Amino acid sequence: MPLASFTFLYLFLPVLLAVYYLFPQRMRYGVLLGISLVFFLLGDPVSLLFLSVSATVDYGLGLLMEHFDEQNPRRRAIMVVMVAKNLLFFFGVSCFCQLHGLQTPLGLAVCTLLGTGYAVDIYNGEALYEHNWGKFLLAHILFMKLPAGPLVRYRSLCEQFSPKKADLAQMSESICLLIQGAAKQVILGVPIQQLYTALSGFSRSEHSVFSLWLMPLCAAMSLYFTLSGYCDMARGLGGMFGVALPRNFYYPYQSRSVTDFVGRFNISVTAYLKTYIYHPLGEDSGGFASAALNIGLVTLLWGLWFGFRINYLLWGLYFVLLILLERSVWGRILVKLPVFLLRVYTFSLVLFSFVIFNGRSVGQSLFFFLGMLGLGGLAPATSPVLYLASQYAPYLILAVLFSTSLPHSLKGALRRKSPAAAALAGAVCYGALLILTTGFLLHP
Amino acid sequence: MRSQKLLSVFLLLLFFVPGVLFALSGGWQTLTLPSAASIWDGTAAQWTENILAESFAGKDFLCSAAAALQTALGRNQQNGCFYGEDGILQNLPDADEAITANNLQALQAYSAQTSSPCYFLLSPTAAAIAQQKIPSLALESLFNQKLYIQRCYSSLSSFRTIDAYNGLFSHQSEYLFYRTDSRLTALGCYYLYVSAGEKLGYTARSMDYFSISYPMHDYRGNLTQQVPYAQVEPDVISLFHYQKHNRDIRLVQDPLGNASAAPLYDTSLLKSSDPLQVYLGPNRGVTDLLVSETPYDGRLLVLTDGSCNALFPLIAIHYQQIRVVDLRSVTADQLAQINPDSFDQVLFAFSVETFGYDSLVGDVLGED
Numbered sequence: 001m002p003l004a005s006f007t008f009l010y011l012f013l014p015v016l017l018a019v020y021y022l023f024p025q026r027m028r029y030g031v032l033l034g035i036s037l038v039f040f041l042l043g044d045p046v047s048l049l050f051l052s053v054s055a056t057v058d059y060g061l062g063l064l065m066e067h068f069d070e071q072n073p074r075r076r077a078i079m080v081v082m083v084a085k086n087l088l089f090f091f092g093v094s095c096f097c098q099l100h101g102l103q104t105p106l107g108l109a110v111c112t113l114l115g116t117g118y119a120v121d122i123y124n125g126e127a128l129y130e131h132n133w134g135k136f137l138l139a140h141i142l143f144m145k146l147p148a149g150p151l152v153r154y155r156s157l158c159e160q161f162s163p164k165k166a167d168l169a170q171m172s173e174s175i176c177l178l179i180q181g182a183a184k185q186v187i188l189g190v191p192i193q194q195l196y197t198a199l200s201g202f203s204r205s206e207h208s209v210f211s212l213w214l215m216p217l218c219a220a221m222s223l224y225f226t227l228s229g230y231c232d233m234a235r236g237l238g239g240m241f242g243v244a245l246p247r248n249f250y251y252p253y254q255s256r257s258v259t260d261f262v263g264r265f266n267i268s269v270t271a272y273l274k275t276y277i278y279h280p281l282g283e284d285s286g287g288f289a290s291a292a293l294n295i296g297l298v299t300l301l302w303g304l305w306f307g308f309r310i311n312y313l314l315w316g317l318y319f320v321l322l323i324l325l326e327r328s329v330w331g332r333i334l335v336k337l338p339v340f341l342l343r344v345y346t347f348s349l350v351l352f353s354f355v356i357f358n359g360r361s362v363g364q365s366l367f368f369f370l371g372m373l374g375l376g377g378l379a380p381a382t383s384p385v386l387y388l389a390s391q392y393a394p395y396l397i398l399a400v401l402f403s404t405s406l407p408h409s410l411k412g413a414l415r416r417k418s419p420a421a422a423a424l425a426g427a428v429c430y431g432a433l434l435i436l437t438t439g440f441l442l443h444p
Numbered sequence: 445m446r447s448q449k450l451l452s453v454f455l456l457l458l459f460f461v462p463g464v465l466f467a468l469s470g471g472w473q474t475l476t477l478p479s480a481a482s483i484w485d486g487t488a489a490q491w492t493e494n495i496l497a498e499s500f501a502g503k504d505f506l507c508s509a510a511a512a513l514q515t516a517l518g519r520n521q522q523n524g525c526f527y528g529e530d531g532i533l534q535n536l537p538d539a540d541e542a543i544t545a546n547n548l549q550a551l552q553a554y555s556a557q558t559s560s561p562c563y564f565l566l567s568p569t570a571a572a573i574a575q576q577k578i579p580s581l582a583l584e585s586l587f588n589q590k591l592y593i594q595r596c597y598s599s600l601s602s603f604r605t606i607d608a609y610n611g612l613f614s615h616q617s618e619y620l621f622y623r624t625d626s627r628l629t630a631l632g633c634y635y636l637y638v639s640a641g642e643k644l645g646y647t648a649r650s651m652d653y654f655s656i657s658y659p660m661h662d663y664r665g666n667l668t669q670q671v672p673y674a675q676v677e678p679d680v681i682s683l684f685h686y687q688k689h690n691r692d693i694r695l696v697q698d699p700l701g702n703a704s705a706a707p708l709y710d711t712s713l714l715k716s717s718d719p720l721q722v723y724l725g726p727n728r729g730v731t732d733l734l735v736s737e738t739p740y741d742g743r744l745l746v747l748t749d750g751s752c753n754a755l756f757p758l759i760a761i762h763y764q765q766i767r768v769v770d771l772r773s774v775t776a777d778q779l780a781q782i783n784p785d786s787f788d789q790v791l792f793a794f795s796v797e798t799f800g801y802d803s804l805v806g807d808v809l810g811e812d
Contacts, residue, residue: 006497007493007496011492015463042489045483170448172451175459382584383583392518392519395517423447423448426451427451431454443507
């Protein structure tokens with residue numbers, strides 16, 4: 001069940017809220033577990049079965065690990081088994097699905113990587129052993145983070161399952177995030193994805209320089225609005241059910257360097273990789289070669305988050321190369337440039353990265369890349385592309401605008417000046433946004 | 445803080461209200477508990493989604509608002525149709541070569557059975573004629589119907605072909621096609637009548653010979669299903685009545701079976717599900733147009749797809765009898781009873797929309 005659907009927004013959610021808040025505080029995590037189980041069951045019952053078993057095995061192994069003192073080598077063995085099991089499950093199922101053209105099971109990455117992190121955390125003493133199976137399972141299958149994250153550490157989640165009082169004032173922020181996320185996906189993400197699909201259906205002879213520039217722009221915007229829309233919805237829903245989830249995107253397309261971009265795009269994945277790979281490897285304390293290797297590994301995995309394809313691997317490598325170049329070659333020049341130029345520099349390089357990201361093969365990406373530079377013997381623009389662009393231009397302009405922090409800054413300024421006016425404007429804007437999103441769902 | 449609480453309550457209500465209205469309207473009764481099998485295969489979620497979407501409170505308002513915004517943002521194409529204030533036009537993809545070849549073969553085979561001269565009228569759709577309504581950047585990628593018609597005509601050397609394209613294109617700014625339907629208006633059919641005259645051997649009457657009535661001003665045709673919320677002005681249905689010489693044209697429905705006579709243009713049919721039935725009555729496969737008080741004694745057999753039914757009452761003034769066979773509903777028995785040799789002329793009248801994409805012609809005539 002997609003979060004941005006009638007069933008979820010107008011049937012599932014109101015029932016969930018009513019049920020959740022009707023129960024006493026101490027029972028609410030149990031209700032949340034029930035809700036998550038139902039959500040998972042309706043979305044992907046097969047995955048629910050496998051991931052519940054996987055989480056239960058982790059829970060049991062965690063309890064087993066607790067029985068051994070810190071010096072006992074069996075603790076390490078159990079941790080290795082837990083990590084290996086989760087990673088094998090994640091990579092194995094992902095690769096299987098990719099090879100057979102199947103959809104990746106709901107919540108696979110989120111659940112297995114949470115289990116991996118839990119194993120490492122309890123081994124290192126950074127998290128407490130979980131004795132409550134229900135809470136452990138809930139942390140794995142918490143419904144709002146299943147579709148697209150964010151990826152969270154176990155300990156930050158389990159701390160939030162304690163009884164909490166509902167706060168109506170705070171809830172407005174959460175509902176606004178939920179509406180904003182749905183609108184991002186439905187009003188901007190879907191049309192831009194449609195444009196991208198239309199462009200990617202062109203044969204090589206039908207392409208033009210313009211279409212090849214338009215494609216990565218669409219891909220970048222579509223990916224951002226879809227993923228950040230999901231994460232905004234997850235954060236909003238989390239807030240409504242008393243669970244604070246971290247943000248996953250922080251205006252990545254207004255980054256001032258490629259390094260900055262990697263830190264703002266899929267933030268929770270970056271943080272996870274830093275916690276479990278970059279920091280244990282010694283960060284950049286071992287000289288340039290060691291730092292390069294560590295950064296390279298983390299960035300490469302960051303790229304592979306989207307799947308196991310040669311193009312995603314190259315996408316990661318492209319960022320590794322740029323980050324290392326920024327660190328060692330032109331980083332000192334960049335800091336002297338005006339902010340506007342830095343943003344243009346970063347956005348251009350990010351746009352080129354999407355040529356790699358979206359290519360079906362290396363050869364196709366190379367064709368796109370050369371074509372963008374006018375080296376493919378293509379026409380500057382053709383009527384079909386110009387027509388398509390004219391159809392979707394307002395969506396692209398809106399997408400570019402809403403991918404920046406400008407709307408947020410305006411909202412903040414209004415709130416500082418007049419909180420009451422900001423609340424009124426918020427009611428009107430978010431109400432209208434929800435109505436429009438519903439309209440777009442009904443009339444796609 | 446208080447304003448934040450009020451905002452929360454207001455926004456929460458927006459999520460609850462549709463469900464409450466759904467319940468009050470009895471919508472819950474349509475929802476049943478999903479079976480284990482439907483949950484397992486994922487159809488339960490989709491089924492619930494469809495039920496909720498269908499009966500969503502204020503659906504029309506929400507869809508209209510979304511459609512208006514989408515149009516304001518520059519969208520003018522949906523479900524393969526261009527749309528704007530001045531109408532909906534179907535954007536045809538390239539014609540299916542195999543279907544076309546099969547249809548052409550069927551025409552040739554049918555014409556080989558008769559010694560009567562055969563005529564072929566292939567009429568273009570609005571997208572080829574009303575090009576001024578199509579965004580200029582989209583014109584290049586349009587299917588070239590003119591070329592397609594020429595290609596079909598050239599492969600039927602034994603037929604006399606009627607140039608419908610130029611006859612319509614020279615009047616492209618006029619009301620030739622309905623704004624909400626893919627078929628030709630009575631005026632569009634009038635220009636086909638003029639184009640056909642030279643080949644069929646009659647002198648087309650000028651517009652002065654007809655009185656035109658407008659019995660329906662709110663017709664919404666088949667294209668509104670493709671673009672349901674487009675802000676398009678409804679259509680006007682017009683009827684051409686021949687004024688001179690007291691010529692009387694009567695319709696005989698199903699003349700080969702339970703024949704029933706009716707006056708031309710039975711306006712009670714304007715209230716039916718397809719008001720365009722007013723031109724030839726309900727589609728019963730075979731319909732005769734019988735003309736009395738006429739100096740002409742010609743008999744014309746028409747095999748058609750129903751795309752230009754308003755044409756035949758106009759042509760009828762030059763004949764004693766026209767037998768219209770609608771291939772969409774004619775039965776094999778009815779077709780077998782019709783001897784094309786008993787007619788002076790045989791006219792095949794189809795739209796590109798049918799001929800290039802639908803195997804109807806090949807299927808029906810091929811069986812014969």
